[in-house]
Amino acid sequence: MEEKLSLLGGQPVRKEMLPYGMQNLDENDINSVVATLKSNFITQGPRISEFERKIADYCGAKYAVAVATGTAALHCACFATGITLDKEIITSPITFAASGNCALFLGGKVRFADIKKDTYNIDPEKILMRISTNTKAIIPVDFAGHPCEIEQIMNIAKRHGLIVIEDACHALGAEYKNRKVGSIADMTVFSFHPVKHITTGEGGMILTNNNEFYEKMKLFRTHGITKDRKYMENNDGDWYYEMHELGYNYRITDIQCALGISQLEKLNNFITRRREIAKRYNEAFKNTEEITIPYEQQWVKSVYHLYVILLNLDRLKVNRRQVFDALRAENIGVHVHYIPLHLQPYYKKKFGYKKGDFPVAEDYYDRTLTLPIFPKMDDKDIDDVIKAVKKVICYYKK
Numbered sequence: 321m322e323e324k325l326s327l328l329g330g331q332p333v334r335k336e337m338l339p340y341g342m343q344n345l346d347e348n349d350i351n352s353v354v355a356t357l358k359s360n361f362i363t364q365g366p367r368i369s370e371f372e373r374k375i376a377d378y379c380g381a382k383y384a385v386a387v388a389t390g391t392a393a394l395h396c397a398c399f400a401t402g403i404t405l406d407k408e409i410i411t412s413p414i415t416f417a418a419s420g421n422c423a424l425f426l427g428g429k430v431r432f433a434d435i436k437k438d439t440y441n442i443d444p445e446k447i448l449m450r451i452s453t454n455t456k457a458i459i460p461v462d463f464a465g466h467p468c469e470i471e472q473i474m475n476i477a478k479r480h481g482l483i484v485i486e487d488a489c490h491a492l493g494a495e496y497k498n499r500k501v502g503s504i505a506d507m508t509v510f511s512f513h514p515v516k517h518i519t520t521g522e523g524g525m526i527l528t529n530n531n532e533f534y535e536k537m538k539l540f541r542t543h544g545i546t547k548d549r550k551y552m553e554n555n556d557g558d559w560y561y562e563m564h565e566l567g568y569n570y571r572i573t574d575i576q577c578a579l580g581i582s583q584l585e586k587l588n589n590f591i592t593r594r595r596e597i598a599k600r601y602n603e604a605f606k607n608t609e610e611i612t613i614p615y616e617q618q619w620v621k622s623v624y625h626l627y628v629i630l631l632n633l634d635r636l637k638v639n640r641r642q643v644f645d646a647l648r649a650e651n652i653g654v655h656v657h658y659i660p661l662h663l664q665p666y667y668k669k670k671f672g673y674k675k676g677d678f679p680v681a682e683d684y685y686d687r688t689l690t691l692p693i694f695p696k697m698d699d700k701d702i703d704d705v706i707k708a709v710k711k712v713i714c715y716y717k718k
């Protein structure tokens with residue numbers, strides 16, 4: 321293999337690329353999956369409801385619906401909300417595409433409210449300006465694992481008769497005013513993709529305290545089909561079922577849930593490690609004027625799904641692209657989260673969004689950089705990241 325050289329000359333800080341995030345699996349996880357493979361049910365068996373119960377209890381919610389992906393979970397929640405043709409949702413421009421797409425799947429429309437400068441989460445004041453007579457739901461995102469202003473957002477929703485679907489795909493285990501994320505919004509959505517806090521390979525879940533939403537989402541997960549007598553028009557016999565809605569096959573398997581149950585036992589340790597890594601980075605960079613470190617509000621406990629820094633470009637000779645390329649050449653798997661959703665070609669074409677529409681989000685995008693953070697990182701990995709960032713910043717500072 322060709323030796324890669326640092327862009328700044330000489331050897332890179334690391335020999336092999338350190339990814340920005342990845343799963344952490346052990347023998348217990350593997351044994352748990354194997355045991356399910358050897359059992360009578362590999363899907364639609366007992367592991368699904370066990371996983372649902374455990375996540376619901378962990379977060380302090382009444383009901384849980386486990387599904388195939390986080391995106392499917394958002395789709396289910398939008399369906400339960402009653403989003404149909406031309407109904408609108410309001411979300412953050414700094415998020416993964418699925419936070420908006422879930423409304424488009426149902427013929428709905430996406431409006432954006434700009435982010436706050438400090439937390440990079442959706443700004444409640446700006447949500448107010450986007451509410452119309454067609455608005456059905458607000459989908460705030462707990463960006464990077466830092467809970468959004470959920471109390472203010474719930475109050476706005478209550479005053480305007482809206483539903484709040486919290487996209488907490490980054491925030492399993494996070495806390496807002498000593499309450500776990502998942503116990504506050506009307507519905508809360510998690511993802512179990514390998515880069516998230518715990519994984520099922522692919523997977524997602526919705527938590528709610530609302531029985532009506534719960535029943536609708538269960539229906540939507542399985543083709544809109546029910547065998548529940550209290551909903552059926554007829555009952556021809558034991559084989560009989562009825563389709564009441566146009567649902568999907570969004571089911572998760574027992575194999576995946578076996579992994580999820582085993583992973584959940586380690587969640588608190590994973591979170592502790594993420595917070596340790598974040599603390600090390602904070603200490604290392606807090607006096608570096610070229611960098612803004614993440615801001616954590618006193619009343620939240622972030623779970624640091626991402627560790628995001630902002631580059632203070634007026635103090636640097638180069639732009640973010642060059643800092644990114646230089647760090648990648650040092651074999652640090654930096655990343656960028658996210659390209660503002662309103663600037664994606666599909667959204668520009670469909671809704672007429674353009675550059676300049678959400679200036680805080682766009683300024684954020686020009687300056688943001690995600691540093692590697694995941695529980696399996698060892699102290700040497702952390703040191704390498706710090707060393708590489710300092711090397712590159714020192715080289716390019718004015």
Ligand SMILES: *Cc1c(COP(=O)(O)O)cnc(C)c1O
Pocket residue numbers: 389390391392415416418419461487489490511512513522523524
């Ligand atoms: C990961 C993620 C999703 C989608 O989850 P999948 O499981 O990948 O479908 C949605 N929203 C946010 C903010 C995410 O990070």
